[in-house]
Amino acid sequence: MRADLDELTALPNGHKEQLAQDALESLGIDVKRRQGDELIHGCPISDYHSDQDRNPTAALNATNLMWHCLGCGAGGTILWLIATLRQITMEQARDWLHGEAGLSRAMELPDLLALFDALYAKKEKRPPLPVYSPRMLERWRGIDGYILDDRQIPITTATRMGICTDPDGFVDRVRTGPRAVIPHWWKGQLVGWQSRRLPCADRTAPKYLSTPAFPRDETIFDHDPSRRRAVIVESPMSNLRHRHHQPIEATFGAVVTDLQIDHLARGRDELIWWPDNDDAGWRMAEGRTHNSRIFPGAPERASRFCLNRIVQSPFAADPADLPNEVVDLLIEEAVPWPVWQRPTVLYCHRCLEPEHPGAPCPVPPSL
16 A cells, blocks of 8 residues: 555646545545645544534645544545545555546546556555544443453453454444454554454454554554563464563564564564464564575564574464463573474363364363
8 A cells, every 4th residue: 555655646736636636525525625735624534523514623635645633633644544434445445546536537548557557566665654533442332251251351451451342343334243442552642453353243254353554564562662571472462461461562463574673673682472383473483485585584583683582382372372370481481593493293272182173172261
């Protein structure tokens, strides 16, 4: 999506203005007035405004195609605005913008073809992160028992991190049932949230969903740069389960970018990596080879900044599934990254027998 925004903002001003006006009109947004490059209108994102007809607080900039609201503080690219309002992905927002919003009407055919060719060019410049008003979380109340009981997340952690429950769980405008909402804060701002399907929801709905343009590849969940030592896991759920007794931060998956490495390692004394025991986690830890090129693992890349160790876990489970005492012991016994090896046998963390995928464990989950 970065390439999309770069190319869109490189269009002639007349094309950009027509595109901005067509997009707002197609979204059902009435422009109240123009102020310089800003198309002023009522905020369609938050319900916490008053009298938006007479005192509109939102604007779409017709030059850089960035949207913001002075009232609630939300903001992002035009693609983010479309994805958020229509409850679709950024990819779908791009397609919608090219079609229904009238991009073809705003541009001559040669310009349009050139834009489509350039949309997939590699760009290094990153657009600003999306920003949401914290008040948008107020529509979701309470913490589902699944988070506190089944996932054993302490109530103090759930409250501190703002975990709440979306009772409707809309996916592509279809109500799928309750989802746990996990806000993501970065440098003091709410930049999005992930939601996890709860057991009572529609099982065909995606297990995890994220807000449009969720900055998973350029931020860290629960990042605290003042920590001299941190334990790095893949999932926010692992962080929530154990943050009360370990300095845990999460990368939103097994793919760790150089920008994330910089956030995690620079200025620290030590990182302890805990990869999930699967192929993706192992590749993150040990690196990979592709087309005769060697791509170092995340711990090796971070080793130029600080000491790096890796947890040698024997369990077919991620940290969120393990009790506090086991997590503390495994972290204490983490090994230097050059000597870490992926396990040859994985064990069930309940019965301590070799893993039995697809078969129920005879030991109850509470033990």
